[in-house]
Amino acid sequence: MKSKRFWPMLLLIAAVVLTMSACQSDNAGSDSGKDDPQASDVNKTGMPIVEESLDLEFFANKPAQNEDNDWNDILVWNHYRDMTNVNVNWDLISPDALDEKRNLALGGGELPDAFFLSSLPNTDLLRYGQQDIFLPLNDLIDEYAPNLSKLMEEDPSIKKAITFPDGNIYSMPSLIEKDFLSLRLSARPWVNEDWLNELGMDIPETTGEFYEYLKAVKELDPIGDGKTIPYGGTQIQELIQWLAGSFGVMNRGPSNTGNIDVDPNDESKVRFYATTDEYRAMLEYIHKLYDEKLIDQSIFSIEWGQFLANASNNLYGSMIFYDPIELFGEDIGGQYNSVAALEGPDGHQSYNKISSPIWDTANLVITNENPNPAATVRWMDHFYSDEGAKLYYMGVEGETFEEVDGEIQYMDHIVNPEGDMTFEQALAKQLTWLGSINGIIKADYFQGGESAPQSMAAAEKIEPMAADEIWPRFTFTEEENKVLQAAGQDIAKYTEEMRDKFITGDEDLSDWDQYVETIEGMNFEEVVKVYQQAYDRYRGE
Amino acid sequence: MAVEQPVKHKGDSKILKSLQRNWQLYIFLLPAVVYFFIFHYIPMYGIQIAFKDYFANLGMFGSPWVGFEHFERFFESYYFWRLLKNTIILNAYNLLLFPLPIIFALSLNELRNGAFKKWSQTLTYAPHFISVVVVVGMLVAFLDPNTGLVNHVVRLFGMEPIPFLTSPEWFRHIFVWSGQWQSLGWGTIIYLAALAGVNPELHEAAKVDGATRFQRIIHINIPTILPTIIILFILNIGNFMQIGFEKVLLMQNNLNSETSDIIQTFVYETGLLEGQYSFAAAIGLFESLINIVLLITVNQIARKVSNNSLW
Numbered sequence: 001m002k003s004k005r006f007w008p009m010l011l012l013i014a015a016v017v018l019t020m021s022a023c024q025s026d027n028a029g030s031d032s033g034k035d036d037p038q039a040s041d042v043n044k045t046g047m048p049i050v051e052e053s054l055d056l057e058f059f060a061n062k063p064a065q066n067e068d069n070d071w072n073d074i075l076v077w078n079h080y081r082d083m084t085n086v087n088v089n090w091d092l093i094s095p096d097a098l099d100e101k102r103n104l105a106l107g108g109g110e111l112p113d114a115f116f117l118s119s120l121p122n123t124d125l126l127r128y129g130q131q132d133i134f135l136p137l138n139d140l141i142d143e144y145a146p147n148l149s150k151l152m153e154e155d156p157s158i159k160k161a162i163t164f165p166d167g168n169i170y171s172m173p174s175l176i177e178k179d180f181l182s183l184r185l186s187a188r189p190w191v192n193e194d195w196l197n198e199l200g201m202d203i204p205e206t207t208g209e210f211y212e213y214l215k216a217v218k219e220l221d222p223i224g225d226g227k228t229i230p231y232g233g234t235q236i237q238e239l240i241q242w243l244a245g246s247f248g249v250m251n252r253g254p255s256n257t258g259n260i261d262v263d264p265n266d267e268s269k270v271r272f273y274a275t276t277d278e279y280r281a282m283l284e285y286i287h288k289l290y291d292e293k294l295i296d297q298s299i300f301s302i303e304w305g306q307f308l309a310n311a312s313n314n315l316y317g318s319m320i321f322y323d324p325i326e327l328f329g330e331d332i333g334g335q336y337n338s339v340a341a342l343e344g345p346d347g348h349q350s351y352n353k354i355s356s357p358i359w360d361t362a363n364l365v366i367t368n369e370n371p372n373p374a375a376t377v378r379w380m381d382h383f384y385s386d387e388g389a390k391l392y393y394m395g396v397e398g399e400t401f402e403e404v405d406g407e408i409q410y411m412d413h414i415v416n417p418e419g420d421m422t423f424e425q426a427l428a429k430q431l432t433w434l435g436s437i438n439g440i441i442k443a444d445y446f447q448g449g450e451s452a453p454q455s456m457a458a459a460e461k462i463e464p465m466a467a468d469e470i471w472p473r474f475t476f477t478e479e480e481n482k483v484l485q486a487a488g489q490d491i492a493k494y495t496e497e498m499r500d501k502f503i504t505g506d507e508d509l510s511d512w513d514q515y516v517e518t519i520e521g522m523n524f525e526e527v528v529k530v531y532q533q534a535y536d537r538y539r540g541e
Numbered sequence: 542m543a544v545e546q547p548v549k550h551k552g553d554s555k556i557l558k559s560l561q562r563n564w565q566l567y568i569f570l571l572p573a574v575v576y577f578f579i580f581h582y583i584p585m586y587g588i589q590i591a592f593k594d595y596f597a598n599l600g601m602f603g604s605p606w607v608g609f610e611h612f613e614r615f616f617e618s619y620y621f622w623r624l625l626k627n628t629i630i631l632n633a634y635n636l637l638l639f640p641l642p643i644i645f646a647l648s649l650n651e652l653r654n655g656a657f658k659k660w661s662q663t664l665t666y667a668p669h670f671i672s673v674v675v676v677v678g679m680l681v682a683f684l685d686p687n688t689g690l691v692n693h694v695v696r697l698f699g700m701e702p703i704p705f706l707t708s709p710e711w712f713r714h715i716f717v718w719s720g721q722w723q724s725l726g727w728g729t730i731i732y733l734a735a736l737a738g739v740n741p742e743l744h745e746a747a748k749v750d751g752a753t754r755f756q757r758i759i760h761i762n763i764p765t766i767l768p769t770i771i772i773l774f775i776l777n778i779g780n781f782m783q784i785g786f787e788k789v790l791l792m793q794n795n796l797n798s799e800t801s802d803i804i805q806t807f808v809y810e811t812g813l814l815e816g817q818y819s820f821a822a823a824i825g826l827f828e829s830l831i832n833i834v835l836l837i838t839v840n841q842i843a844r845k846v847s848n849n850s851l852w
Contacts, residue, residue: 103816108597124816131598297686300707300796485817490619500795504707522619 042375048085049378055087059112062092063435075430113370120362123481129170135366136168144377147384161358161472174360174437182459183450184355190336191318206343214294217317230317232296234307238320241353246344247282249273253470255356260531270531274495275516283502323449338458341465351465358472359437383439390445474534487523591823611823628803634717642728650736665726677791709799735766771849778839
């Protein structure tokens with residue numbers, strides 16, 4: 001009987017040996033590179049940052065506009081490597097797979113030395129920060145990040161936005177210069193001025209006038225065959241965020257998910273606005289537009305490419321998008337003029353679709369695998385200086401930009417590229433900023449669609465109506481995160497689904513009371529309390 | 542079995558003898574056993590994170606136990622019943638169409654024209670090789686309310702275009718029938734093979750007795766392939782709840798999630814996209830438990846009723 005166990009035992013042993021050897025080689029891989037004796041050296045000021053070349057692995061999001069370039073061999077990063085002696089090996093991830101890959105790396109896979117522009121949510125920063133996977137950066141920033149420290153002194157809200165309730169800072173943020181409103185607007189509303197003239201109308205200033213315009217466009221049908229689309233966009237959310245200011249909701253900007261803004265009657269209280277009458281009135285208005293086919297009927301499933309194709313065929317009477325001339329050329333883009341905030345039925349007229357100057361909490365996050373955190377912080381800090389912003393967004397003098405009459409501008413081979421290359425394609429051959437914000441964006445050192453004349457004019461028009469204050473993303477404690485991930489997420493999902501259904505009419509607005517009741521039954525008070533606590537901390541109380 | 546050289550050993554057990562005699566066969570078996578052991582048994586230790594709060598730095602074994610907290614959270618979640626309902630209905634709908642490939646195989650089997658038979662077989666199983674992403678892309682293109690082919694036809698008949706992809710009532714039909722379109726031909730292969738094993742003498746005898754074609758199908762073909770049908774049915778039940786979730790995910794949007802939100806897409810969203818591994822593991826485990834219960838039940842019933850079963 002002894003031999004009966006022989007074969008199974010052999011199998012078992014073989015399997016165990018196989019898996020163990022696999023595990024071992026894993027360990028060997030992640031341990032190496034950690035104990036580099038030279039690694040702790042760093043120059044406190046000046047360049048290079050390190051005397052002996054330092055290799056770092058960065059995990060980074062690679063925006064779609066950069067599809068064809070390789071960050072491991074491109075002008076801007078090569079130049080910065082030669083300057084700093086820090087050699088970054090980029091592990092580039094396409095945006096579709098970003099969340100998944102990032103979570104796999106964090107959930108026990110191979111950690112990079114740093115996460116760069118990887119859209120890490122605040123919940124993850126805290127979670128992995130408390131697990132000692134992300135390093136707290138408070139002291140390193142004090143010591144090695146003079147530029148960021150200076151910005152934080154000038155604008156204390158930056159520090160508030162990146163400091164967690166446990167007092168730690170786990171990331172260096174992406175910033176937008178506060179006065180560079182045009183950039184903070186992202187996609188903005190446009191109407192077709194040629195058609196307005198044809199209709200003998202002025203640029204709409206109230207929600208009523210906007211409705212009249214859309215209706216008139218539908219009847220006029222300038223494209224013919226009923227193909228004209230009075231309003232179109234890439235997602236319904238943009239229209240909602242724009243109109244929010246006309247109905248008096250989302251009064252502190254769109255950065256915080258969770259439908260939270262400030263109570264108009266009490267500055268010290270947060271308000272859940274998705275159950276207010278104002279919000280209801282807004283949905284009623286949008287539903288009316290959708291029902292009368294004034295909004296593109298495929299807006300809930302449209303893809304970016306289809307939208308661009310429609311816009312290039314001049315189908316839209318109005319849209320919320322980036323600079324039309326830059327994107328669709330003078331012929332079509334030139335027909336559009338910008339709209340500011342519309343005055344709503346109750347007299348609200350404010351423009352709330354503005355991002356916080358703290359665009360992203362987590363521009364750079366350093367992991368416990370990093371051989372030289374001090375050098376990494378210095379590497380990042382450069383991009384908060386004028387010099388760094390110039391390097392990242394304009395490139396290198398004589399290679400990508402030149403000074404003409406005291407003003408810097410891209411060189412001819414980028415502005416007027418050969419063949420049928422576009423400006424963006426030519427730019428992406430040498431620079432990598434398209435689709436991302438690294439360090440700080442300053443109006444003086446930026447020449448993209450947002451600083452084109454049409455877009456700047458739009459920003460000027462919008463400025464007087466801009467919301468008084470825009471919140472950055474709040475930070476939460478571990479306990480609060482638990483509430484937000486459970487009840488908070490259910491509520492967010494439910495309100496979003498119902499919002500879309502109310503708009504399409506799949507759900508009748510007469511069922512509003514039931515909708516409010518459902519939300520209030522979802523541990524709602526607990527969620528609002530969490531936001532209130534976060535807001536109290538933000539206000540510094 | 543071709544016996545090469547009977548090796549003589551004294552005192553060895555029967556089992557070892559049979560091992561020695563058939564060692565080539567066991568070698569063939571070995572890779573499968575090793576595969577299942579390494580990839581399906583060893584990873585089972587990961588189930589424990591369903592009962593823990595998983596922290597990456599503490600690892601699977603070091604993370605603290607939390608008992609049934611994640612299960613409770615899932616059962617109390619507002620979406621629990623909707624997820625369960627959608628998952629079951631979608632899978633049951635799919636299972637309802639189980640007889641389709643059988644009917645199709647039986648009809649193909651009756652075809653006498655060899656060329657036509659081959660053609661229709663090839664045509665029906667060609668879609669099997671199209672990837673899910675492409676199929677969903679085709680659905681989006683064909684069913685678009687403004688530019689889709691199907692809605693052009695709908696408009697020709699003077700009707701309002703139908704928003705197929707954004708209405709919850711259409712989701713299940715589109716999902717299940719496009720799935721059938723893809724898998725019908727492929728599903729017939731095993732049945733056709735089983736039908737090839739029908740003894741022609743039975744048919745001849747039946748013909749002599751004056752049985753019609755239909756009677757022969759009912760009384761000869763179907764009983765012969767019945768064991769195959771039952772085994773495949775049980776295997777299908779084993780995959781119940783595990784419908785191709787990638788396709789659901791690709792077809793999902795806010796407007797149809799009323800019917801398209803299923804347990805697996807929820808696990809993907811919370812587990813991979815939000816990194817709540819323990820919670821996602823708990824939901825996955827719950828789903829597997831339902832699966833096992835179903836599988837055992839159906840197997841027992843099949844054994845009682847027809848004497849055919851997996852074990």
